[in-house]
Amino acid sequence: MSSVRFGMLKTLFILYMIGYSQANQACPASAIMASSSCPPTWIQSGGNCYKTTKPLTWFQAKEECAQMGGFMTAPHSKSDLQFLQTFEKYFWINCNDLQKEGEWECKDGTTVVNYLEWGKDQPSNNGGNENCAEARPSTQGWNDIPCNHLKPAVCKSAMPTLHL
Template identity: 40%
Template sequence: MYVLLLVTFTALLDSSCIRVVVSQVQQCSTFMSDDSTCPQSWHYWGISCYKITETAFTWADAKEECRNLGGVLAALSSNQENEFVAHLVSDDWMWIDCNDLEVEGRWKCRDGNMEVAYTNWYSGEPNNAGVGEDCAVVATWGNQQWHDVSCSRKEKAICKMAGRPVLHV
């Protein structure tokens, strides 16, 4: 007898789905999002936990602060994730892990060690209009799009860590 276990994690707003296939029978249970699966003051969405820092940092210090909190500076990978984090607070801008520090004009966004292809630049951005606009922020107002700014600015940061979904059958 062969048993096939197929796990599908669909990052929806508040749920994921597991499908267990045993001899042509499918059963689907949903993960219930519950902030208790994240550390206190972190917010659960999809399969991750998010925290907006209370203090403003330079971009490099924001990356370090997220590591100190047990996560990484977030690199957003979809319109839905971008919208979710932008609605967590009402500050003007928040750091994300996107920059062109290595090669001017070649923007890299990383979620931990994984490179992310998604971008959400405001019209005309990135424009390097100021001196050394090499780091990205997401605007939390309007259409939540990104801007390139100087890495030495002080802004709050979006930190991210893997969540631990709770299975309710």
């Protein structure tokens, strides 16, 4: 273990032992520093952590990501899509037209994403109930499918921060 990481852990332990850490205590900005790793079973890339879910409905996958402390992601670009497909080839993305048919809303957390990568003749709303989007290999583009299909999702979370 590096001496920096050991020093951080030692400081956290001491603060915990003297009762400094309180759930609702504000932490001054000067005392916040980024953690050097993601939670166990999450994969780090840049300043974010990623994890896939088991196959779930779109709504279940979105909730599962939230329960794990993240959100169902939506790609921002072709390179972002290719990165996400290193986790899964077919997966839910946080895009839907549940509010108004044909008006697709895509979000990466709370950020609206304007990048769309629909496959040929998609979105099609085949059968009248295809309101959620799945990413497929880039040669096939995205597809709209019923939200009750079972697919994994790629969850995304910012790197945790430590309050010292």
